[in-house]
Amino acid sequence: xxxxxxxxxxxxxxxxxxxxxxxxxxxxxxxxxxxxxxxxxxxxxxxxxxxxxxxxxxxxxxxxxxxxxxxxxxxxxxxxxx
Numbered sequence: 001x002x003x004x005x006x007x008x009x010x011x012x013x014x015x016x017x018x019x020x021x022x023x024x025x026x027x028x029x030x031x032x033x034x035x036x037x038x039x040x041x042x043x044x045x046x047x048x049x050x051x052x053x054x055x056x057x058x059x060x061x062x063x064x065x066x067x068x069x070x071x072x073x074x075x076x077x078x079x080x081x082x
Contacts, residue, residue: 001046001069005062006076014058016065016073018042027061030054035061 003024006015016024023041030036035055039047050068055061062073 001071003065003071003073004076005073037061
């Protein structure tokens with residue numbers, strides 16, 4: 001399952017959606033090197049059992065999602081950076 005990643009809330013929260021725009025949860029940075037994955041909505045079952053964190057970086061959290069869903073995490077088109 002492919003996941004679109006969109007930054008929100010001043011660079012400490014990233015929204016996760018599927019290709020149809022349905023919510024899949026979020027990633028939050030609560031401290032340096034403390035990125036947590038919070039599955040939600042459509043992804044609650046899809047991401048059941050995922051290692052929620054803490055992850056050392058946003059990239060590490062995205063890699064965990066890719067491993068678990070066997071899909072690809074990609075930036076929302078038009079976003080310059082995560």
